[in-house]
Amino acid sequence: MITDSKYFRLHAMGKPAGRWCTPATREVVARPKHSVAAHVYMGIAYHGATSLKFVTGTHKQVSKYTDPKSKRPYRGLAQQEYTDVLHDHFIPEGNKLFKNAGQWADKWQMQQDNAPAHKTPTNMA
Secondary structure (H helix, E strand, O other), X not given: XXXXXXXXXXXXXXXXXXXXXXXXXXXXXXXXXXXXXXXXXXXXXXXXXXXXXXXXXXXXXXXXXXOOOOOOEOOOOOHHHHHHHHHHHHHHHHHHHOOOOHHXXXXXXXXXXXXXXXXXXXXOO
């Protein structure tokens, strides 16, 4: 199963946006500084796909994980949050996907990229 995350933004940040109009009334509208976004993880395999898992970075979702140095909530995905996503979401959903995979049902593997949260010893086992 291949897994990855993606930010889905309502607006691309920092670039001007055009509007539908006639060439004579063409305007440029500034984009907002803080766009509404959804940060999700998902896995996909030959046998199907997992459901979306919303994580920190989604609009108005504050991390429950704190940075030990600053004592503030993480702004991005913390290593512990990814570990929880792995154990509470990907592994159970992967087992469901591969339940009817015949001889490969108990031998499936998960592929992840080299994001820092993915490379902790507990997440590489």
